[in-house]
Amino acid sequence: MKKVGILGATGYAGQQLLWLLRNHPKVEIEFAASYSYGGQDFSKIYGNYFGEFNKVCISNTEVEERLDDIDLIFIALPHGKAFEIAQKALDKGVRVIDLGADFRLDDPERYEEWYGQSHGGKEILSEAVYGLTELNRDKIRDSRLVANPGCYPTASLLALMPLLKEGLIHTSSIIIDAKSGVSGAGRGAATQTLMCECSETIKAYAVATHRHTPEIEQEASKAANEEIKLTFTPHLVPMNRGILSVIYGVLTTETDEDTLKKLYEKEYGGEKFIRVKEDLPETRWVKGSNYCDISVKVDKRTGRVIVISAIDNLMKGAAGQAVQNMNVMFGFEEATAIDFISIFP
């Protein structure tokens, strides 16, 4: 039985993590820490847990002294907040999975450029492994510090990888038009995510400036073995969960959908959570699950390939993948506690 703690347990990703870990047969939740709700009964904040998980949240400041009790800590905090506690955890031999952005970019200068603040964890950054499980499974297994990918990068990179590896897409032609549900904006009180403000509208945001851009570029560049710059446009969609990532690129060679589908099926053949489909992905079919559905289409008239992927931003895009990574790190069966499909409708 492994013991874990969750930091940021009352945010949307944190509570999803807690939901999953409660059902994990080989893991025990030692504590759930919350910045906003320290000292409060978790089931008063999330009424679905009433009678089933009545633990009291500890405050974030109590976490340090509890590190001795655990084998691994999940950090689900805003960027910039993970540096210190991650260092302390590692010092005590506690493994770390950070669901935030602090250890995703290899180059601290790039972090500082896009996040507008200095990188407070340079000493441990080099040992951080980018936790896209399907890509880095072996490194994750032995890592002490896993940087769980962002939601948009997860959806986008899984869709892009086979084309990049095979050199089938002009690397300067890549455009990612991605759409996210509102839970991606978090649970903090804010006028802009009120029901009335976002239930009957769609908008693009952070055009050409979103912080997930360098993260996608970094991993795409590694796969293609050349430096890639791409255009990334996120959107806010009036639904609670889900990301749809639509990727455009110019093909380097004439090919057809069948051939590309087979390439994807081969690439992801052994992967439990990647489903290559002929039908176009829809977020409802992955909602609440750890799956990533992918479909490849060719626009023959223009010579472009269009890859579409769908994930649940709180699952494969956050907590689900974090558990998947933990399973890898602890040598558990990889799908433990995340082995279920979407409940619909």
Added chain:
Amino acid sequence: MKKVGILGATGYAGQQLLWLLRNHPKVEIEFAASYSYGGQDFSKIYGNYFGEFNKVCISNTEVEERLDDIDLIFIALPHGKAFEIAQKALDKGVRVIDLGADFRLDDPERYEEWYGQSHGGKEILSEAVYGLTELNRDKIRDSRLVANPGCYPTASLLALMPLLKEGLIHTSSIIIDAKSGVSGAGRGAATQTLMCECSETIKAYAVATHRHTPEIEQEASKAANEEIKLTFTPHLVPMNRGILSVIYGVLTTETDEDTLKKLYEKEYGGEKFIRVKEDLPETRWVKGSNYCDISVKVDKRTGRVIVISAIDNLMKGAAGQAVQNMNVMFGFEEATAIDFISIFP
């Protein structure tokens, strides 16, 4: 390992049932039958099953010849459609759980009055057990034919029962104002349940004429040991799942919320799926789960009691309770395969 079949597997309740049964460790789904989609791959209709459940639906007409293969059949068809197949199943020693209305009313004349058609199963009606698990657990265990309750009656009766049994409510004063999500209207193509027609509106419907009225009255009368007539008003709410039932009645004696809460806690103390709360129930906290949350309030100024209950109409209000009943019938642990809380948001 018990073998079961599902009739009406591509409706919302039917597919929820299939979802649950797939994860049941002691049950095997022998067939999924569909009126509309016979011969089609189930995972083409519900894309969340892609790669995980690729069985082809059989057509409803093929069910009869498959009865020999199963121990129990779930019937999730519109009312009037269960009579014949239920009879045939019983004849072959196959137990039946009907999620429709055909065996819920003890009196076939009442059925004919409210459903506007003759009752085609009078010979077996007398052995039907009303499948509100918490109420009739013992009878369900030995029954061959279980009439799974309607969604509104489940929410309403669980909320009403303690008051009725204790004689705390004037039986002529009961008003049930209930609100349901749109999945209750089913998956059939219809203009009135299009997104555009119901996403930004609320309405009452079937005022003073809804068919769940006699079902609630029948069971409430039994509990109170006198004939009860009550007012029942259902509403359509712009959400996918959930029922909130708000029940008003005049107290027969002066009492307070604390006393009533204790009464409810005592009544439902051993029940896994009934949660007596101080906080007011919200459907989000039970969505996708088999729980029924209940809260009792007193309006001292008017001498009324207000009981509020929340369920998921497709779970405790249909498929979840059907599995619960099956577990009882087969002697399994009652919460098997339905032992999880709501995923939020």
Added chain:
Amino acid sequence: MKKVGILGATGYAGQQLLWLLRNHPKVEIEFAASYSYGGQDFSKIYGNYFGEFNKVCISNTEVEERLDDIDLIFIALPHGKAFEIAQKALDKGVRVIDLGADFRLDDPERYEEWYGQSHGGKEILSEAVYGLTELNRDKIRDSRLVANPGCYPTASLLALMPLLKEGLIHTSSIIIDAKSGVSGAGRGAATQTLMCECSETIKAYAVATHRHTPEIEQEASKAANEEIKLTFTPHLVPMNRGILSVIYGVLTTETDEDTLKKLYEKEYGGEKFIRVKEDLPETRWVKGSNYCDISVKVDKRTGRVIVISAIDNLMKGAAGQAVQNMNVMFGFEEATAIDFISIFP
């Protein structure tokens, strides 16, 4: 041309008011004041006004000095905030329409009991007219201070009035089960009205304690000429706009729907904005308009009458009725600037 000011112009009711007044042919908006957005361009807050209304909001504190410029002030502030400015406006001969609760209850002690604070406007309270236009049109015409009704009371009282006046309903039997869209909760940043928290759920709130209760009782009592206490239960529904009020009561005499419908049609025959319907009201048919749709049903089995009314909480329930009252006060045609039906879907 009359000149008006709006206090609280950036809240949902305030901006709806501004929307309506912009189109009013006989009124000029002299200023729009905002507590949160003073000094900001109104069209940066509400992007629909871009290019069409680029005025800068003044801050609430600047309002006093601008009173000389206007004939009437609309106050759309939280309760407790209208006392002082209303007094000052009246002192300067400026007429007042308060959309908040400060002048709705005749008895200041009742205000203090339900609102938990002392009444700061006792000197002018006695001249306040309750602004349910259809009820008090003549008094409103000559009033200097109109207390615009709450959204729930508007829907509920219009539905109840004919029964009360005719003595057709047992006054001790009244239960109001009302449902509101989320805009009723205002535009302030709050976790509980985030899209993710309320888009797929329904809940009752403030059971037996909501502040609109005494307001409804006060006006109902006047109409019935006896003191009425009733049960009022509000609900939050996952839609942006709309209130559905469902009212239950025991009939004092045997009657039928036809007779009652005719009574309502007679009562409201000359009223532009009251539509007595046979079809059950749905909030979508009044959304964005000043109409109140009403339907009367009889539950013969139980001797109850069920009256259902639908309004738009920001229109007939707030800004629309405020303009209607202003039109009456200024002797304009009553439907000016609010004479349009709902845009659907």
Added chain:
Amino acid sequence: MKKVGILGATGYAGQQLLWLLRNHPKVEIEFAASYSYGGQDFSKIYGNYFGEFNKVCISNTEVEERLDDIDLIFIALPHGKAFEIAQKALDKGVRVIDLGADFRLDDPERYEEWYGQSHGGKEILSEAVYGLTELNRDKIRDSRLVANPGCYPTASLLALMPLLKEGLIHTSSIIIDAKSGVSGAGRGAATQTLMCECSETIKAYAVATHRHTPEIEQEASKAANEEIKLTFTPHLVPMNRGILSVIYGVLTTETDEDTLKKLYEKEYGGEKFIRVKEDLPETRWVKGSNYCDISVKVDKRTGRVIVISAIDNLMKGAAGQAVQNMNVMFGFEEATAIDFISIFP
């Protein structure tokens, strides 16, 4: 006073048209024809019209004999259904605005290729004017037959035009990623547009095959004076109304956002319904109005321009633009009856 008829008046676009025309001071609705609801009271189908527009729908087959009564007919029917009645109307001297696709493509072979059926109106096709008002105002004025543009083409072309005219975008690099609300799918009963099927999901559809592609290419090619092929991807978004069109292209020259914004402001300076914004467009700000909001962004890192436009698909994307065109054709002030901004929320 001009007299008009509406064919297809009970579809979403048709009823929006009727809504607008009812308020038009210089137009009288002579008849509203419906395929599905002939003989029924319009206000029974759309309850918002109760008491305000109680005309009975005529059936589509009665339209021909009513042509003598009108000056202009609006045709809001599925493609392929406008040929015959348009011909008959023109024969009788009745002007035609077709909201469908039958007269949008100049080349009947292209129509046959994309719509999979023969073109039944070749004799009158040559005189059809593509009714993008801002582009073809002069031709529309004198036309007998106006092909009202599709919703996606309206949003996309208005966003693209200035770049194309100025040669600022590589014509082979254009990608349009567009998102539509559900009303675009029409009011016909269909499982796929049920609330439960589309309220919590997003999907792309008709990838590389959507019929609006040749329409966009045709008009874009004219503007650029060279043949353009582009990639167009539509999406279904869980909201009722609105289209957001996001257009990507490679700049032919280095430039910045300021310069481009000024270009757009110059191009659209005199246009009432085009609003060039610095803030990113959101569909909520144009919902229910005839405006098209546009914003131009530059992704300096990749040399791309990103143009984003928002319209209401039923207004500027259908009925609103149809009224705008009618106003032009009749010499009325162009904004008559469509001169209002979005009601929010």
